[in-house]
Amino acid sequence: MPKKRIIKFNEAINEAMVTAMNLNKKVLCFGLGVDDPKRIFNTTKNLKEKFGSDRVFDTPTSENAMTGVGIGMSLKGYYPVMVHQRLDFFLLAMDQLVNSAAKWHYMFGGQQNIPITIRLIVGRGWGQGPTHSQSLHSWFAHIPGLKVVMPSSARDAKGLLLSSIFDKNPVIFIEHRWLHNTTSEVPVKKYLTPISKPKIIKKGSDITLICISYMTIEAIRAVDFLEKENVSVEIIDLRTISPINYSIINNSIKKTGRFLVLDIGNEKYGVASEIISTITIKLYKYLKNPPNKITLPHIPTPTSFGLTKDFYPTYRDIIFEVLKMLKKKTLKNKIPVLKNLHDVPGNWFTGPF
Amino acid sequence: MPKKRIIKFNEAINEAMVTAMNLNKKVLCFGLGVDDPKRIFNTTKNLKEKFGSDRVFDTPTSENAMTGVGIGMSLKGYYPVMVHQRLDFFLLAMDQLVNSAAKWHYMFGGQQNIPITIRLIVGRGWGQGPTHSQSLHSWFAHIPGLKVVMPSSARDAKGLLLSSIFDKNPVIFIEHRWLHNTTSEVPVKKYLTPISKPKIIKKGSDITLICISYMTIEAIRAVDFLEKENVSVEIIDLRTISPINYSIINNSIKKTGRFLVLDIGNEKYGVASEIISTITIKLYKYLKNPPNKITLPHIPTPTSFGLTKDFYPTYRDIIFEVLKMLKKKTLKNKIPVLKNLHDVPGNWFTGPF
Amino acid sequence: MVLIRVVEEMIANKYRENKMRCPTHLCTGQEAISSAVSANLKIQDTVVSTHRSHGHYLGKGGNVDKMIAEIYGKSSGCSKGYGGSMHLIDLNVNFMGSTAIVGNSMPIGIGLGLSSKLENYNNISCVYFGEGCTEEGIFHESVNFAITKKLPVLFVCENNLYSVYSGLNVRQPKNRKIHKMVEGMGIKSFNGDGNNVIDVYKLTNKAVKYIKQNNKPAFLEFKTYRWREHCGPNYDNDIGYRTEKEYLDWKKKDPIKNYIKFLTNKNIFKLEYLKRIDKSIISKSIKAFNFAEKSKFPSKNDATKNVYA
Amino acid sequence: MVLIRVVEEMIANKYRENKMRCPTHLCTGQEAISSAVSANLKIQDTVVSTHRSHGHYLGKGGNVDKMIAEIYGKSSGCSKGYGGSMHLIDLNVNFMGSTAIVGNSMPIGIGLGLSSKLENYNNISCVYFGEGCTEEGIFHESVNFAITKKLPVLFVCENNLYSVYSGLNVRQPKNRKIHKMVEGMGIKSFNGDGNNVIDVYKLTNKAVKYIKQNNKPAFLEFKTYRWREHCGPNYDNDIGYRTEKEYLDWKKKDPIKNYIKFLTNKNIFKLEYLKRIDKSIISKSIKAFNFAEKSKFPSKNDATKNVYA
Ligand SMILES: Cc1ncc(C[n+]2csc(CCOP(=O)(O)OP(=O)(O)O)c2C)c(N)n1
Ligand SMILES: Cc1ncc(C[n+]2csc(CCOP(=O)(O)OP(=O)(O)O)c2C)c(N)n1
């Protein structure tokens, strides 16, 4: 059997970009810094060298117009991939996204497609603060016509980015900054991971954890301890936020009767609430317990090391909540403490981004 | 006893503006067309004449910068009231709203306030179509630091607009176009209706209807028939979408054990989902039935008279759903039919806005 | 030009029948621009436009039956009833779409220009907009990008002095000349009388040649005037934002009457000949309204289609 | 100027201790602008700024202890630890706030200008930004409004040739002159050497006088150069987006060295006197870092405060 190839999430993104651009000459990549020395955390490495500056190019700081440019290119059969180093910057382009990209196919009676992909990176820790750390995926999911994809593993990052690029609809592809350095097995070949399909990461019978993006990592971290406490956890990685095919989720809930949603967004009016509401309406009679969610608190992101200490939930919060939902007692001090400082993905990280 | 004074919703808005501007010289009003002949559906009538063009002024078509201008004025103690004839236009200003207005108080450690009020009008019917009819209140509610107010009666419109203007925080004040012509009793004097407090419109015991904006009107229309069918409905008008003080709602649910949320927004990832999720998490054991919601379908707004026929839910849908939730049968053809064409608030309305 | 006038005036006349149930922005009085600009465009050249796009659509050769049917909300409409007056499209003539948010379609036109550049400048991307649009940030972002990337984009600014009911004075500095302003950004720019169809033709011709020869964008500003209200079928000179006199002065500059005068004075065409053309245009227009009225509404079930491709 | 240099360089030296845990944009090399512009501002005049705001804050007279404490994330910081390096404020000197989204603070400065106008032009609103900001639509919307409304706004563009690692060529047309471009919009505009502190002073003085005399906005563009990386404490001339030579050429134009040369050559001050000033500045800076290090972090419970006023 061939050895498994383990690569990083950012390398997987890069591989998807190279694969897509090799497959189809009409795939483009643009955005601030896509061809600069840092290459968007190495995710756009070698693209300019391989595919030239017609297809891979830096842009003025004009987020709104550049989104429109991508839409215009789409109308001529291109597959533009736009990149923003922080989701927060993309707030300038909501008109183009919502009033044009999302509706173009619909409002002209299905005559044209907008197969644009917009990569947005969500910051966390090291003082990213109020305007460099927002994950507003629920905004995008609220808009019919958009698809919203949020992988949590290198493998899915590659397969889902490829699917997103060639999807006929506008796709918002959200990368959590703390995932870029995580690794998993990633096939060398081209493969398309289906959009809209959640994935069971681990089977279990007592409770279903429905995870979004980076929270999948924390959920996996919680499992060891929970199994020791004799809790059998089923972990589902949503992978796509909108539209969601619920069949895998529904089956899981019918089995476990309990669920907890783990989100990287603000607490209220977010994706976690949508999922709780949808499942409650449909599967009410299967529920053994009220559902719950773990999210960011409903406050702006503070900057200071001191203020962020409890801001981002970790596996500790998951363990605590799961035990509570199952009415099991545990001493808080039995739960293993964080290995890193709370504001970095690993102690190797020394900022500034 | 003095005779009740009945006025229209748009007149009540106008009265609130006049009252606020009389009370405090630092209240301003600006936006496209606030001083033009149409005066934003008469809501800004006489303001320029009464308060002069320093305080009431038209602006360039520059939604994003003008929002920033309002924030800057706020920093100097002004109370700006901005107006947009359609919520859709305001999508150009999301950076200023989210990255500045909502966070300014927080990110500078509480040293300054942004008491700006932004009036947004939501279009409906007569071919408003995909980009002149969106109600994205769930977007605003998802952002901590913002308040979101959506009155459904002339009386509340006046009291809540006054509260919004003098609230120390940025407030999004959403007016449904089909409410402008509705009437209710409105006191002449100044009064402040508290933000965040839902209002019981009608007491009942079988089911709670939690209504947002214009859907309150449809809920009231549904009552007559439902009472005849021996269903006792409690109607709560949310009035504020964020933040919500749940105590009135909670008491109602504890009593009825059933609820249905009525929203003017898109079906998914919306305010209705948030409310269902919040109530389910907290009051699970009181629920006799799975909750439900009536919203717009999760599609862009189509334009044609033909395509919009089933797009906007009415009292008919409410009646139907309530009877279903209570497991009562009714013949669909017993439910009274609409008096108007479906795309106008009354047959007197002949467009174009 | 005459077709545009006839169609717009028929819409105005029939709007009050309440069968065209959507916001509708007429361009009566501004027809010279769309006509003469279009006369300089090839069928492969693309166009995007705004809320006030009937003239641009028809000028480019868009199907008149489908346009009227769209305004009537019929499934035979150019957007199958999903779009209405503010969302027109005719891919047969590369009219790529008009949209209703001020400034919204402009960067899309820039993207079309970029695609043309990548394909060896095979065509021009023409972008129509009003002077109000120049107040939106996206206008400047778009112009800046078009210049920086040397895109074959033809910007056509129809300066009709008003944005809804707001005059220029509350929106732009007193001596603002839009064509001068964009020159400062670095784009080749032209400026002319938008009611003189020959002027418009000649200037556009120059601009198109400039684009073709230099592989760079060019900018046209035309002064003009809309006769009817901003949105809807009526005249509104009585409501106070502009004077009857101003309107009458501009009416004297009627692009069509003056052009006919020019053609007959110079004996280029006989009046009779022109009248025959008019007749055929009128019957074409009547046919379009008949087509629209007879067409079916899309079914309410169609509303859930076309959300995703 | 020297204070700014000393503080920035101390931050650079100490950043790798991992105690300043937030994105930090240093302005080493650009100090002449904030110093000499500020010297023309009264304490009542307001300032807003960007991600690269340390110089603007200190130049305006912002409290240095509180700035360093803010970068350290301490509750004694000027934003109590909520904001970090990119969100500075000192209301005592009317430094109204710096924000981290390109172009974001500019219209807020315009609003401050409008409030000044409504209060009889009692002060000037100074708005700092980089040349990258001029690519954002909001820049044009802001300038347009300031001119249209005749607001007492001083626009200060620090053109340091780069936006992150992107040179001007991919973002703006070849011969773009920002000060010319805005002149085309209708604003009085000046252009000078941002590394010559006397030049900056004189031009700003002219601009401020112009604003005061005409009750209109004015625009300053200064060419300059940042020495260190875009964000963070290091030099990065080796990573390939600019050359070591370019950096060295600009280093020769060190605004501080050249000013000292000027002062001593002309015998305005003796070098010894200047050295004494330096010493006091250095000890003031060391004191600030000590203050910051000794201050406490805000408690995690404070995070839920200040969401609503
Ligand atoms: C972003 C945005 N703001 C406001 C409006 C409302 N609106 C519709 S048309 C229009 C006038 C625009 O003026 P101009 O660009 O000069 O075009 P004209 O109507 O004169 O042809 C306005 C403000 C809108 N559609 N979009
Ligand atoms: C809207 C937005 N887009 C992108 C960024 C990322 N960014 C941070 S600083 C910067 C450079 C801006 O260049 P310039 O305005 O010239 O300022 P400088 O850094 O040179 O001082 C960019 C692009 C941002 N903060 N906001």
Ligand SMILES: [Mg+2]
């Ligand atoms: Mg106009």
Ligand SMILES: [Mg+2]
């Ligand atoms: Mg710069």
